[in-house]
Amino acid sequence: MTPAPAPVSATAPESTQSFVLLRLGERRFAVPASQIAELVAPSRVFRFPHKSPDVEGVVLRRGRMIPLCDIADRLNGKKLATRRFFLLATRRFGAQLDWIAIPVSGECELITTDMMEAGSNDSPHVAGWLSHRGEVIEVLRLAVLTPGPLDHGALSQSAELLEARS
Amino acid sequence: MNASSYANAHQPRTEQIILFRVSGQIFAISSASVQEVRSVDNIAGMAQDLPESTIRKVRHSIRRGDRTLYIVNAALHFGLSPQPASLVFFLRRTRTALLIDGIEKMTTMSRLQALSLAFQGDERNWYRGLTSLDQTVIPVVKPEGFLSLEELTLLEAAQLAADTRLISVDTSGAHVQ
8 A cells, every 4th residue: 555645845844753663454653752651462451341432441561551442443444453562652631641552463663753744634643744765654643543531632732742842 | 757657658558449240340349438238138128119210220229217329230330231139239428229249359459540531431430440459450439420410310309209109009098998
């Protein structure tokens, strides 16, 4: 699958930082490395009654109970067929840091490159775009893509952008 | 600070909990919030039907002194498939009597983790948070989360209707005599 060229203007601001590239099915995405805590082998998912349909359950890692959310469904239109790792990431809602576990289907890669910030036509979950080995890759805004407090949406976007720029 | 107060300050705060079962799922509740545990058979004769209850999880009430408690089916509350309940928890400082399948054990938790912000549904009212025991995750229920103020208002209306019906049956019985 050939990704569409990034819809950004030549004057879009760029910032150099580290990103983790993750694979979800056929596509690769990026998340600022500052938001990634760990990449771990898939472990038991604990399920209990709740009414948050995007949360599958929680995983237990170093005593911390972390909700598991398959974002492939939203990005690719289908859930992952195989889960090779769980990527443990953090999202910021105002002053509060909140953890999330994301199943990924392949190895992750750490790169340092320039990010072109998203344009006004991009989806809210896109923080920017990377160009890496001839591939144009979406940088994900996890606080928008994964479930969280609705009224913190704008706050988390700005917090993540600040974090991405720092 | 002397040695013993230093040690006390650095001991993790623990809380005694009861692990209980509802439709195969394990939950925890602070033992301090359970006033009494009775078997279902034991309270069967004391429970009053609430035929006009619009709250599916509540079909009966029970008088405890001058208070009316509502018997909440925990399985229906959590959206689980109901199984025959065997025990009732009378919850302290609430108007809830909770129907459960059984008690697993009493134990101690040393850490309660607040529910992640990823959880944004009714569970925020259901649970105080999560705890991990023996490498298992267990939700810790909020005793006051079983009946909302709105549900209590509806149940009070259903209780009034049930009481009125009872009085009218008694009165008509008196006429027959």
